[in-house]
Amino acid sequence: MRGEFACIDRGFWRIVWGLQFPGKVTNLLWRVSRGVLPTAVALLRKHVIISHVCSWCHEYNEDDLHILFDCCFAKKVWHVIGLLNIVQVNMNDTVIDVLKRASTIGTEDQWVMGALFCRSIWYRRNRWVWDKLNVSVFGIKSVALNLLTDWRRMMEENGGKKGGAYARYTVWCKPPEGWIKVNIDATCHQGSEFTGIGCVTRDDRGRFIRA
Structure with missing residues (x-):
């Protein structure tokens, strides 16, 4: 299919x-x-x-x-x-x-x-x-x-x-050797009390660590 x-x-x-x-x-x-x-x-x-x-x-x-x-x-x-x-x-x-x-x-x-x-x-x-x-x-x-x-x-x-x-x-750039990079994004809903936040962590070779 x-x-x-x-x-x-x-x-x-x-x-x-x-x-x-x-x-x-x-x-x-x-x-x-x-x-x-x-x-x-x-x-x-x-x-x-x-x-x-x-x-x-x-x-x-x-x-x-x-x-x-x-x-x-x-x-x-x-x-x-x-x-x-x-x-x-x-x-x-x-x-x-x-x-x-x-x-x-x-x-x-x-x-x-x-x-x-x-x-x-x-x-x-x-x-x-x-x-x-x-x-x-x-x-x-x-x-x-x-x-x-x-x-x-x-x-x-x-x-x-x-x-x-x-x-x-939107190109992701890797961090220096021995470092990790954490990319963060967030949103706030106007007129409400809700806020959303997320992050993703990768090492110096671009490998996923945690989100």
């Missing part, structure tokens, strides 16, 4: 890797393609006790196709940015089917916008589910356009070639 999956979507992923999206966008597309985006329907399949109904419209099952394209709020977003005709959903479509078709119907810029807005719509869904913060269509546009600006800057700096700004910013 893994080989079959890779063969069927090879052209799609060639486009994704060639465009060098920010990691958060590529990660979203990959999780959608593997069916592991934690929507309500996906969580129910994992025996998580949760309502299957969309938390926005309260009418339909919350799967990835609904949340990104079919929900009333998602349709409003696609209409406002002028891409509703590019991301039409047919019966039995998957999210990847919609995006693959959009890559042939629209221009490259429209397809890029589509992928970035998918990430922003998912971001809005999570802010509502976890923090009860209602991000408007304007807020969704702001998040997506900031991603677009970063993406275009990276492409300009790199001349459209692979290994650009995002690659340069």
